[in-house]
Amino acid sequence: MINSDLLKSFIAAADTGSFSAAARQLGRQQSTISSNIAKLALDSAERFENSAALISAGSPVSLTIAFDEDLPLTPFMGWLQHIHKQYPIMQLKLLRKPSTQIFELVKNNQIDLALTPSLESNSSFYEFTAVGHICYMFACGKQHPFRHKRQISNDDLATSTQVVASSMLESQLVQTVAMSSHRWYCEGYDTLLAALQVNIGWAFIAVDQSAPLPEGIVTFKPDFSATQHRAQYDIIWQKNKILSDTKRQLRDQLATVVANLSRH
Structure with a gap:
């Protein structure tokens, strides 16, 4: 996440047209404004390099995973820790929603993978893997x-x-x-x-x-x-969307967690 002070310095400089004017507007030293903008440039460059590294390795830069809100999260914390360790610079968005909302978000391509109760009928907008009870x-x-x-x-x-x-x-x-x-x-x-x-x-x-x-x-x-x-649960994702190797791996790991729960 971009530091708010750095961003304020950049916006003030862009609006006023100079570092000195931005410093007067924000009540800061001119050296502080120029230093903040330099840091912002370095941070942006680093984020770009990290994103490029993920893409070149076939990994997503960001990932949105949803869990049915009626499930406990505790059984899945080890898996989430594994994701953080394996992909430390990947941005993860974790959602807990009612299954009806999850299906709608998957339909609108706002969720990459989700764990939800099984529907009795086949869906026209998502693919699924039955993972256990x-x-x-x-x-x-x-x-x-x-x-x-x-x-x-x-x-x-x-x-x-x-x-x-x-x-x-x-x-x-x-x-x-x-x-x-x-x-x-x-x-x-x-x-x-x-x-x-x-x-x-x-x-x-x-x-x-x-x-x-x-x-x-x-x-x-x-x-x-x-x-x-x-209750039977599925992992779902948008229909006709080809999963990357990373997403398939994460899907299979999540399926293993649910399968282990089913055995107890």
């Missing part, structure tokens, strides 16, 4: 009444406040997921967890079974839930 479990806070209840019936769930991801409001799944008539809608995984941690209600959340549960959260099994609940 992510486990979902019933959860509540440690002080919630369900924590110590030996049996939890459908009626218990239906009459207790349910914390639901707000992304469900735009999904047909809301009729399946929303089991209680008393609901709080929360935007994003972290907000949903925060509501559970203060014992506002119960929720159906994605969990990383290879790691401890978030602080203050416990899971439970209702009477009717005898099987493990999993």
Whole structure:
């Protein structure tokens, strides 16, 4: 990112036509203005050289990756650290959005790779790789009444406040997921967890079974839930867009992370 002081010096010099006039306008010494503009030129040249090096190596100068906002990011931090280590000068934009918004951004070529729940129908605007299942479990806070209840019936769930991801409001799944008539809608995984941690209600959340549960959260099994609940996830990108070697490598690495989650 360009230093704001350097940029202000450049703009003032361009507007006034001289270093001395720019110095008077900004209340600085003329030597400071000339030094800032020299630094700006050097920084710009370095960024250009770094970008040229990435391009010549077949690597993208920038990359936008999106995760469905209802997923925890913790399982993917090692992969993100690997990207930073392998491509230290590449600019990365990390997004967490509802899946409906992610699909639209992919369609408009604003996202390079995204991890989203699978759609039942084929899309006309994106390619995808099915990468595995992510486990979902019933959860509540440690002080919630369900924590110590030996049996939890459908009626218990239906009459207790349910914390639901707000992304469900735009999904047909809301009729399946929303089991209680008393609901709080929360935007994003972290907000949903925060509501559970203060014992506002119960929720159906994605969990990383290879790691401890978030602080203050416990899971439970209702009477009717005898099987493990999993959701299929895909990595998607814009249709008919040829992925570079780097993007294919990163896609495959992300697929491996999700596959490892599926095995637990």
